[in-house]
Amino acid sequence: MSGVIxxxxxxxxxxxxxxxxxxxxxxxxxxxxxxxxxAFEMEFTTVLFDHVGAGGSDLxxxxxxxxxxxxxxxxxxxxxxxxxxxxxxxFVGHSVSSMIGVLAEQRSEGMFGKLVLIGPSAxxxxxxxxxxxxxxxxxxxxxxxxxxxxxxxSAQMAPAIMGxxxxxxxxxxxxxxFCRTDPQIAKAFARVTFTSxxxxxxxxxxxxxxxxxxxxxxxxxxEVGDYVNRNIPKSRMIVLKATGHCPNLSAxxxxxxxxRTFV
Numbered sequence: 001m002s003g004v005i006x007x008x009x010x011x012x013x014x015x016x017x018x019x020x021x022x023x024x025x026x027x028x029x030x031x032x033x034x035x036x037x038x039a040f041e042m043e044f045t046t047v048l049f050d051h052v053g054a055g056g057s058d059l060x061x062x063x064x065x066x067x068x069x070x071x072x073x074x075x076x077x078x079x080x081x082x083x084x085x086x087x088x089x090x091f092v093g094h095s096v097s098s099m100i101g102v103l104a105e106q107r108s109e110g111m112f113g114k115l116v117l118i119g120p121s122a123x124x125x126x127x128x129x130x131x132x133x134x135x136x137x138x139x140x141x142x143x144x145x146x147x148x149x150x151x152x153x154s155a156q157m158a159p160a161i162m163g164x165x166x167x168x169x170x171x172x173x174x175x176x177x178f179c180r181t182d183p184q185i186a187k188a189f190a191r192v193t194f195t196s197x198x199x200x201x202x203x204x205x206x207x208x209x210x211x212x213x214x215x216x217x218x219x220x221x222x223e224v225g226d227y228v229n230r231n232i233p234k235s236r237m238i239v240l241k242a243t244g245h246c247p248n249l250s251a252x253x254x255x256x257x258x259x260r261t262f263v
Contacts, residue, residue: 004079008049009056012084014041018113019086020263021047023077025095025119025246026193027154027178027186029055032094035252040263044090049080051097053185062185070096070196074103081111088113090263094248095119095219098228099198106204115209116259119245120228121220123197130199131223139194146190154178161219163244170250202231209235210262212255216243236262 004010011030014020020040022033030048037046050057051073066072077100081089091112093101098120105112123132125139134142146153158175159165178186209232213225222239229237238258242251 004076004083007052007058007061008076008080009058010047010049010080010084012045012047013037014044014046016042016044018044019047019084019089020044021049021077021081021086021089021091023049023091023093023097023100024051024054025097026189027054027158027174027181028094029177031055032177032246032248033092036092036248036255036259039252039256040259044263047080047084047086047089051189052076053182053189059182059185062182064188067188067192069192070100070198071103073097073100074107077101077104078108078111081108086111090114090116092116092259093118093120095121095245096193096196099196099201102198102201102205102232105207106201112207114207114263115205116212116262117209117228118212118248118255119214119217119220119225120211121224122199122202122228122231124194124219125197130227131221133219133221133224134194143187143191143194146187150183150186151179161245162250163214163216163218163246164250167250170244170246173249174246199227199231202228203233205232205234207234208262210259211235211237212247212258213237213239214242214244214247215239217245219245 091101098117159171
């Protein structure tokens, strides 16, 4: 087993000449795709993996310098793609992995033929003429809370991120996922995620892109989705009936149906 496959806990399933690679969001792992990925295994070779620091990845491979920006995670995606000889693949990214996919596509000509971005945000912090959804003070307080109390932060934030209060089992799963993550890596990845700014990268996306936007999402509002849609040249957006930030768990059938119209 090669280094990159082991490092990122890569699992390849399905059949088909074309591949579809799934990238999970902050505090999660590849298990978050268990209701979506199988739906494409008859038509695609599916590739699931864990970002370094998550799930079954090799924690010893975590390098604070490399992963001090989303570019380090994008480099891993490209390395996985090269190892598997991906060509014209579909990249499916949730939350922060949407921007990781944007970066990876621009660093690997021909590797990805389409992008599916679920709940993307190019920048979480408001700026002049730009609404990201959070003030700099709010993000700083969020990160300070995480720094001081990883478990408490997880228990409080997961239900808000998941939404769907009538389905507490979803929030419980996300809370447990957050809590399983190595605290030091989680703190570093959170800072990288919530202070990132990928607005300048959007116009450079050269492949058709589908944006899936939840109708109510406290992490990535529709205004944020609209911005991403306006700035990626070959993109279109579908607003899901699903609420919350994790439709891959809360409304997988709707996600699969929307993806099928595109891939």
